[in-house]
Amino acid sequence: MARTKGATNAKPSKKALKTYYAMLRSAADHGDLAAAGKLIELDHLEKQRQLQAEEKHQCG
Incomplete structure (x- = not known):
């Protein structure tokens, strides 16, 4: 099924993710406990994820 005209991708871009992460960090730095969590x-x-990747690399 095609997207409707003007709809955006459901998956954010890498640039958007970096921006969101920075927003989370900023909020956590200003005392937002939900952001810190x-x-x-x-x-x-x-x-x-890194541990699983290392285990997979060691086994294979």
């Missing part, structure tokens, strides 16, 4: 969550997920 999300940054911790993202860091944890990235570390898990």
Whole structure:
């Protein structure tokens, strides 16, 4: 099914993601606990992804 005219992609661009991450960091730096929690969550997920990649590399 095609997108409707004027619709945007559902997946954000890399540039947009960098901007959103910077906004999260700024909010966390200004005391937003939800933003700080999300940054911790993202860091944890990235570390898990790296560990899985290393394990896959060692096994293969």
